[in-house]
Every structure is written in C-alpha cells, then in structure tokens.
Amino acid sequence: TQLLEQSPQFLSIQEGENLTVYCNSSSVFSSLQWYRQEPGEGPVLLVTVVTGGEVKKLKRLTFQFGDARKDSSLHITAAQPGDTGLYLCAGTGGGGNKLTFGTGTQLKVEL
Amino acid sequence: EAQVTQNPRYLITVTGKKLTVTCSQNMNHEYMSWYRQDPGLGLRQIYYSMNVEVTDKGDVPEGYKVSRKEKRNFPLILESPSPNQTSLYFCASSFRRHNEQFFGPGTRLTVL
Numbered sequence: 001t002q003l004l005e006q007s008p009q010f011l012s013i014q015e016g017e018n019l020t021v022y023c024n025s026s027s028v029f030s031s032l033q034w035y036r037q038e039p040g041e042g043p044v045l046l047v048t049v050v051t052g053g054e055v056k057k058l059k060r061l062t063f064q065f066g067d068a069r070k071d072s073s074l075h076i077t078a079a080q081p082g083d084t085g086l087y088l089c090a091g092t093g094g095g096g097n098k099l100t101f102g103t104g105t106q107l108k109v110e111l
Numbered sequence: 112e113a114q115v116t117q118n119p120r121y122l123i124t125v126t127g128k129k130l131t132v133t134c135s136q137n138m139n140h141e142y143m144s145w146y147r148q149d150p151g152l153g154l155r156q157i158y159y160s161m162n163v164e165v166t167d168k169g170d171v172p173e174g175y176k177v178s179r180k181e182k183r184n185f186p187l188i189l190e191s192p193s194p195n196q197t198s199l200y201f202c203a204s205s206f207r208r209h210n211e212q213f214f215g216p217g218t219r220l221t222v223l
Contacts, residue, residue, distance in 0.1 A: 040216070042115075043212070098169075101154040
C-alpha cells in the first residue's frame with residue numbers, strides 16, 4: 001500500500017497570512033489530486049496535476065507536482081476564513097493502480 | 112442535479128445488529144467506492160466496484176460487505192457491527208477509477 005503523508009497535520013493562522021501544505025510519498029504517482037472538505041460535507045476536487053514539475057493556480061491557491069512525481073505542495077496566499085477546511089491529497093498509480101488518499105491537513109483561518 | 116446520496120446521515124446502533132448504508136448516484140458513473148474517515152488516518156478505502164456485479168476489496172474490508180446489482184446503487188452492509196467500526200463513512204463515484212471522485216455527504220455511524 002502506498003502511503004501519502006501530509007504535513008502539517010493541523011494549521012491555525014490569521015487572515016492574510018500565507019501557508020504551504022505538503023504531500024509526500026516514497027512512491028511515484030502518475031497523477032495527484034487535491035480535495036477540500038468542509039465540515040459536514042464530502043471532499044470536493046480542487047485540482048489534478050499530472051506532469052512532473054507542473055504548477056497550477058486556482059485564484060489564491062497554487063499547486064505544484066514534484067519533478068519526480070513523489071510529492072506535491074499546496075500554497076495559499078493571503079488566506080481567508082473561507083479557506084478553512086480539511087485539505088486532502090490523493091495519488092493515482094504508484095504501482096498499485098489505485099487512488100490513495102493522504103492523511104489530511106486541517107486548516108483554520110481566523111479573523 | 113448531479114449528486115451522490117447516502118442514507119442515513121447519522122446512525123447509532125448496538126454491537127451485532129446488522130445495518131445497511133445506502134448509496135446512490137445519478138451520473139451514470141461506472142466506478143463507485145466506500146471510504147471510512149478517522150482522525151489522523153485520512154480516507155481509507157473499504158470496497159470498490161468497477162461496474163455492475165464487479166466488486167473488490169480496498170484497504171480495510173474486514174467486517175464489511177457490498178453489492179452492485181444496479182449501476183446507480185452501491186450499498187454498504189455491516190453484518191455484525193463492532194465498536195471499532197464507529198466512523199464517518201463516505202460513498203464516492205467517478206467515470207473511471209482515477210478520475211475525479213464525487214463524494215456523498217457522509218454517514219456518521221456510532222456502534223455502542
């Protein structure tokens with residue numbers, strides 16, 4: 001079973017601060033998805049990255065897939081309370097031909 | 112509206128009392144799966160189905176059963192629930208296994 005470790009596990013910041021969430025594995029993935037989950041709801045897809053070194057932007061969120069396709073990062077610029085939620089990465093492929101979810105990062109953005 | 116529905120949303124039961132959590136999707140997706148979510152462990156896959164009558168074990172299948180008699184439905188069955196199955200359960204569907212997963216709203220299960 002491939003493992004995806006996310007760090008940090010918890011993050012509490014003030015509105016306007018920047019932050020980076022990491023998703024790391026020892027396995028190579030063919031693609032990586034990022035989801036956000038809000039309380040009482042299921043996860044919702046934010047982005048999929050496929051190519052090593054790929055960078056995708058979604059408003060204030062920047063996603064990067066590592067050159068070796070073993071890791072990914074999510075950077076949020078000028079965080080807002082609406083960014084609060086659980087962020088999950090999920091890798092596909094990695095030799096196991098399945099979708100594996102990371103351990104999650106719980107983000108809280110306070111006013 | 113395209114969606115995945117689960118019922119019930121909340122369930123409190125006792126050890127050994129069989130229960131079924133229903134899952135239905137209206138997007139004609141081939142792939143469906145069940146996950147459980149526990150603090151610090153992320154989402155772990157219980158069972159998945161590639162298509163009608165095709166199901167297979169995920170990472171944590173012990174104590175669970177599933178069936179896929181129709182494309183839209185994928186119920187999760189706990190024949191004899193135990194307290195360690197207390198968790199938040201999500202059903203998900205997608206066109207193919209590695210495509211975007213569409214999740215249901217979750218079922219919070221407590222087994223006493």
